[in-house]
Structure formats: C-alpha cells, structure tokens
Amino acid sequence: MRTVSAAETATTTYPWVVHAEGLRVRAGRHLAVDGLDLALDTGVHGLLGPNGAGKTTLMRALATVVKPAGGRLTLLGESVDGRADLRRVRRGLGYLPQQFGFYPRFTVREFVEYMAWLKEMPKAAVPGAVQRAIDRVGLTAKADARMKTLSGGMLRRAGIAQAIVNDPAVLLLDEPTVGLDPEQRLDFRELLRDVGVDSCVLVSTHLVEDVVAACTDVVLINEGRLVYQGTPNDLIAQGGQGDAGDSAAERGYSALLRRHRAEAGR
Amino acid sequence: MTTHPSPAVLARYADREMSLDEATVWSVEVHLENCADCRAQMAGSATDDSRDLLARVAAGVDHNIAAGPAPAGRRSWLAARNRWLVWHSVPWLIMTVAVLGCAVLLDALQPSLPSVVSLLAPVAPLPGVAIAWSRRHDPAWELVAGTPAAGLAMLLRRTAGVLAVVVPALVLASARTGVSLALTLLPCVAFTAATITLGAFVGVRRAAAGLGTAWALAVVVPAVVTAEPPAVLQPGSSGVWALLALTLAGLAATRADSFRRLTSHN
Ligand SMILES: [Zn+2]
Numbered sequence: 001m002r003t004v005s006a007a008e009t010a011t012t013t014y015p016w017v018v019h020a021e022g023l024r025v026r027a028g029r030h031l032a033v034d035g036l037d038l039a040l041d042t043g044v045h046g047l048l049g050p051n052g053a054g055k056t057t058l059m060r061a062l063a064t065v066v067k068p069a070g071g072r073l074t075l076l077g078e079s080v081d082g083r084a085d086l087r088r089v090r091r092g093l094g095y096l097p098q099q100f101g102f103y104p105r106f107t108v109r110e111f112v113e114y115m116a117w118l119k120e121m122p123k124a125a126v127p128g129a130v131q132r133a134i135d136r137v138g139l140t141a142k143a144d145a146r147m148k149t150l151s152g153g154m155l156r157r158a159g160i161a162q163a164i165v166n167d168p169a170v171l172l173l174d175e176p177t178v179g180l181d182p183e184q185r186l187d188f189r190e191l192l193r194d195v196g197v198d199s200c201v202l203v204s205t206h207l208v209e210d211v212v213a214a215c216t217d218v219v220l221i222n223e224g225r226l227v228y229q230g231t232p233n234d235l236i237a238q239g240g241q242g243d244a245g246d247s248a249a250e251r252g253y254s255a256l257l258r259r260h261r262a263e264a265g266r
Numbered sequence: 267m268t269t270h271p272s273p274a275v276l277a278r279y280a281d282r283e284m285s286l287d288e289a290t291v292w293s294v295e296v297h298l299e300n301c302a303d304c305r306a307q308m309a310g311s312a313t314d315d316s317r318d319l320l321a322r323v324a325a326g327v328d329h330n331i332a333a334g335p336a337p338a339g340r341r342s343w344l345a346a347r348n349r350w351l352v353w354h355s356v357p358w359l360i361m362t363v364a365v366l367g368c369a370v371l372l373d374a375l376q377p378s379l380p381s382v383v384s385l386l387a388p389v390a391p392l393p394g395v396a397i398a399w400s401r402r403h404d405p406a407w408e409l410v411a412g413t414p415a416a417g418l419a420m421l422l423r424r425t426a427g428v429l430a431v432v433v434p435a436l437v438l439a440s441a442r443t444g445v446s447l448a449l450t451l452l453p454c455v456a457f458t459a460a461t462i463t464l465g466a467f468v469g470v471r472r473a474a475a476g477l478g479t480a481w482a483l484a485v486v487v488p489a490v491v492t493a494e495p496p497a498v499l500q501p502g503s504s505g506v507w508a509l510l511a512l513t514l515a516g517l518a519a520t521r522a523d524s525f526r527r528l529t530s531h532n
Pocket of ligand 1: 301
C-alpha cells in the first residue's frame with residue numbers, strides 16, 4: 001500500500017500541467033518549434049525525436065528561459081508567453097539544460113543550495129531539501145566535493161539534484177542520462193518514477209529504451225511539430241519487422257518517423 | 267478530548283497476545299497520540315519484555331545517531347551565494363580601482379589640465395556592471411535565467427555590489443584631488459542607471475560599451491585636446507545630473523520584464 005500524497009488529492013483549477021497550442025519558438029533565426037500542440041499531465045513523459053527536431057528549444061521554452069515567438073503556452077494554469085510575470089510559475093519548475101554550466105569551485109552542496117536560494121525556497125527548508133536532493137541522486141558521499149573534481153556522470157547527477165531540490169510540479173530534464181553508467185541509469189529511472197507520481201516530468205532523450213523503461217507516456221516530435229503521443233506499449237505496437245531498430249520500441253519509433261516523413265513529403 | 271480508555275483496554279492494547287478488535291485499536295491509538303496521561307499509564311503497566319524491547323530499540327537508535335554523519339550546521343548564506351560574483355568581478359574591480367589611482371596621480375602631476383578623475387567617474391562602474399550581467403561570464407547562466415530570482419532585482423543587486431567598491435574609490439579619489447564630490451558621484455550613478463535602462467533594449471554589455479564610447483568621444487577627447495574642463499562637468503551642472511540619475515532610475519524600474527529570459531540582453 002502506498003500513501004497518498006497531498007499533491008494527488010489537491011484540486012487544481014487547470015486541465016493540464018503543461019499546455020501548448022500552436023507554439024512557435026525561435027532558435028536563432030530558425031523556427032525550431034513550429035506550431036506544436038502538446039498537453040501534459042502528471043506522470044513521466046519521454047520526449048523523443050531525431051537531432052534537430054526542436055527538443056532542446058521546446059525544453060527551453062517550457063523552462064521559460066526562451067520567450068515563444070507565437071502561439072499559446074500555459075504552465076500550471078498560468079500563461080508564460082509574452083510579458084507574463086514568471087516568478088510564481090518558476091518557483092514550481094525544475095530544469096536541467098542539456099549543457100549546464102557550473103561554478104567549478106562550488107561544492108555540490110553549495111551549488112544545490114545556491115540554486116535553492118535562486119528558486120526562492122523558504123530559508124529554513126533549504127538545508128534539509130538540499131541534503132534530500134543530493135541523497136536522491138546518490139551523491140551523498142560527494143556532497144562536499146568541489147564540482148571541478150566530479151566525473152561527467154556525477155555532474156549530471158548534481159544537475160538533477162538542483163532540478164529536483166524545490167520538489168517541482170514541472171520537471172524538465174534535457175538528456176539527463178548522458179554520461180551515466182548502466183547502474184546509475186537504473187537508479188535514475190527509479191527516481192523518475194518516484195518524482196512522476198505527483199509531478200509532471202518531461203525527459204528529453206535519444207535513448208528509446210529509457211523512455212520505454214521509465215515513462216508513462218511517449219511524445220515524439222519532428223521538425224518542431226508533434227508527431228505522436230501515446231503509451232510506450234502503443235509505440236512498440238507501431239513497429240513492424242521491416243523497420244529499422246534493435247528493439248521493438250526502436251522499430252516503433254522509426255516506423256512512426258518514416259510514416260510522418262512520407263506524409264509530409266506528399 | 268474524549269473519554270480515556272479503561273486501564274483494561276490499555277493493557278490489552280499493549281499486549282500483542284491479547285486480541286483487540288481493529289476499531290478499538292484505532293480509537294485507542296488516536297487517543298494515545300493526544301493524551302500524555304494515558305501514554306504514561308500504559309508505559310507504567312508495560313511488561314518486562316516490552317521494556318527490554320524498547321530499551322534495545324533506544325540503544326540502537328542512539329548508536330546509529332552517534333555513528334552517522336553529524337548534522338550539517340548552519341552555513342553562511344551570504345558567503346556561499348555571492349561567491350561566484352565575488353571571484354569573478356574581483357579582477358575587474360581591481361582594474362577599475364587601479365585606473366582611478368592612476369587618474370589621481372595624473373591629476374597631482376598636471377594640476378593645470380582638466381581632472382582625469384572627474385572625466386573617468388561616470389564610466390568607472392560600467393565594466394563591472396557589464397561583467398555582472400553577462401551570459402558569457404556566468405557559466406550557469408541558463409540555470410540562473412530559469413529561476414524566479416532572475417530579473418531586474420538580481421541585476422540591481424549585482425550592480426549594487428559593483429557600486430559598493432567603485433563609490434568608495436571615487437570618494438577617496440575626489441578627496442585626494444579636490445574634485446567636487448557631487449560631480450563625481452552623480453554622473454557615476456546616472457551612467458549606471460542609463461546602462462540598465464538602455465540595457466533593457468540592447469543588452470547591458472552593449473549599453474555599457476556604447477555609453478562608455480560615447481562619453482569618451484563626446485567629452486573626454488575634446489577635454490584632453492583643448493585642455494579645458496568639459497561644460498557638462500561645470501560646478502553648476504550637479505542639479506542636472508541628479509535629475510538625470512533619478513529619471514533614468516525610474517525608467518529602468520519600468521523595464522523589469524526585460525531581464526527575465528535567457529537572452530535577456532546580457
Ligand atoms: Zn487519556
């Protein structure tokens with residue numbers, strides 16, 4: 001038996017945690033997200049797509065660091081396009097960029113504390129929340145090591161720790177499994193399932209297997225548009241013997257992309 | 267508080283051999299949580315076995331607390347959160363102070379020429395401000411830009427940090443050279459406010475560079491060439507500078523939404 005968390009029973013006044021309608025976002029001069037419709041609720045959503053599909057740009061727009069060029073974007077029921085005041089929404093966000101810079105002389109704990117402070121967490125809650133976040137990503141033994149002494153996988157985990165330190169309602173992770181070894185990847189999937197119980201988690205990845213193993217929902221985009229949204233089992237069912245890929249899920253992924261490209265080419 | 271359970275019921279609750287129906291167990295438990303008297307009474311009537319068990323549990327808990335890591339103490343917030351900026355802007359601030367020191371020397375050597383201190387005062391804080399709000403100089407910029415704290419308030423806090431060094435240096439320089447204090451500090455504040463206001467449109471770094479260049483070409487170069495003090499720094503002009511500083515600071519305050527995104531003009 002599992003205890004029911006407060007977030008599960010709390011009433012919300014919005015239908016979707018993340019809601020994009022006709023969203024357009026620029027990356028430089030190029031429209032990397034071009035007319036995307038997406039609705040996400042609580043759970044773990046895997047964001048798949050070929051390189052250049054607009055995954056990172058979409059993540060940045062959802063993290064509110066990039067202003068959409070058009071369309072509508074609502075997070076936690078609040079509009080975040082245009083000149084909106086982002087402060088309240090941002091307190092409920094967790095974001096790990098694909099390439100995240102860090103301060104080499106900070107320890108892991110100082111780094112996560114600094115981010116908790118920037119996220120305007122109540123001062124009294126910070127030390128406990130920081131320790132918990134570091135424990136959850138398995139960096140307890142390295143909590144007081146300087147960032148510059150960490151391996152690539154440890155840095156990723158420190159990045160994940162800062163993303164979850166404020167128990168975000170929306171957690172956005174851009175390629176979080178890069179640099180993790182297989183065992184750490186299993187731990188990470190466990191963490192995703194745990195966080196996804198009462199948050200909306202969107203994980204961008206190029207590993208179809210990660211999505212099948214850890215996600216409740218698959219989102220496939222190509223050329224800045226939504227191609228497919230469904231369960232991992234649905235994705236697997238899309239593939240046939242003739243499709244490229246080493247696993248049923250990969251075959252499903254390439255079948256969907258092939259069909260989408262054929263339709264777009266017509 | 268409801269009626270206390272009878273000693274017999276309490277004894278049966280404490281003895282796991284004696285069966286007590288579930289509804290009674292629940293009501294006793296709820297009551298015990300809130301009633302110290304009944305807890306004491308139950309503890310008094312506990313069997314030797316129970317006492318032994320409790321003693322062993324207590325000893326085990328004590329042992330584990332003693333063996334585990336010490337709780338993290340209260341940490342100095344100010345030190346941790348500001349360290350990045352401190353390390354980073356120190357070289358620039360040292361340079362600014364060194365240049366002002368040279369200006370004091372020049373003024374002492376060439377008293378007949380226009381004061382170099384007063385010519386440099388308006389632009390003295392600009393390199394520091396440009397560095398404090400620069401995407402290139404903050405490695406974790408993408409993380410920082412997505413937090414609720416990002417925005418005009420953060421820029422102002424960082425600017426205040428720069429002014430905390432530059433203003434005392436200017437006060438010292440003006441005291442050494444006998445230049446009017448108002449005509450040293452007011453242009454300095456006005457140019458800082460102008461950098462932030464203009465920065466809302468073209469970026470803080472570009473605004474600082476542009477304003478610095480404009481000042482050099484329009485005022486510093488003619489003053490050096492003609493060896494005449496510039497008209498804009500005549501004794502009567504401090505009122506105009508004060509008005510300008512206030513107006514620009516007011517304008518900067520209206521542009522708060524311009525500093526919240528990743529590409530927010532940095
Ligand atoms: Zn009682």
